[in-house]
Amino acid sequence: MxxxxxxxxxxxxxxxxxxxxxxxxxxxxxxxxxxxxxxxxxxxDSAARLLARGRSRTLGVMLTVHQPFEADLVEGIYPEAERLGYEVLLSANAPGRDEAKAVEALLSHRCGALILLGPGAEAAALDDLGRRTVTVSVGRRVSGVHVDSVHTAESKGVRQAMDHLVELGHRRIVHVDGGRQSGSAERRRAYRAAMRRHGLGDEIRVIPGAHDEDAGIGAGRALLAERDRGSSLPTAILAGNDRCAMGLLMTFTRAGVEVPDQVSVVGYDDSHLSHVMPVGLTTVRQDAPLMAEYAVRFAVERLEDAALKPREAVLDPKLVVRGTSGPPRKE
The missing domain is CATH 1.10.260.40 (lambda repressor-like DNA-binding domains)
Structure with a gap:
């Protein structure tokens, strides 16, 4: 200078x-x-300038690679952070680099606060982290711990998707869940509750999965193998997220199964990939820009007032109907 x-x-x-x-x-x-x-x-030199002030105005964001919805969240975090005068530093959770290592990297760079996208850590670990530094969890409901949280009303989103499928005439509706990943337990419970509410308790079936294409591919292959042994395919599938839904669509398309004529598929997230496919994916939209805005605001407000009690923002989802859902084929 x-x-x-x-x-x-x-x-x-x-x-x-x-x-x-x-x-x-x-x-x-x-x-x-x-x-x-x-x-x-x-x-x-932004880092040197921040250190010279004696306080970092950097928000550390932990994300998982290959998760389109988390990329959408990051896209929303940047403008809100910049509006409030903060820089953003990213650290990825990836194969060979677990969540704890991603978080420690952010702490080592003296980030003023952490925003964790879809954290999978145990509640006790999140509580310890929240008492160590300002922490916001996005996409996962965490109660009784010293962190702020921003998430969608998962049960409401699943209920909208299930009501849509039932209204179309579906009864044999399978859920491919997200295993232990963020939001999965709530979505799984909501699926079971919706099936019972519609009088379809005997049709409940949950296939263990994950929030990636491989889970959808695996579930699709398993269902096709059952069909080859004489069982009928379900008429509709609620996937744990959009990536899982895309794996299902890939598998069914390659096997000549028509979507939605033979099987309807519904995702969750409405990530940017869901509407650029040849056939648009019916999915539950989470408002990524608004979630990002809340996350940044919570982090900055707690940096300015450490005495604030943990807060929770629960946002409404919205079903987006596209080309992968329709009435079941009449037999």
Missing amino acids: ADVAVQAGVSRALVSIVFRNQPGASDDTRERVLRIADEIGYHP
């Missing part, structure tokens, strides 16, 4: 004003400072 100031013929304080985009410098001065900085290859 001192070098830029000398070459531009202004004070270092004025250079700082320009790079912070604060009022106090004329348009000509701004243009000259930025041009000279570009010529000498200067870029502000």
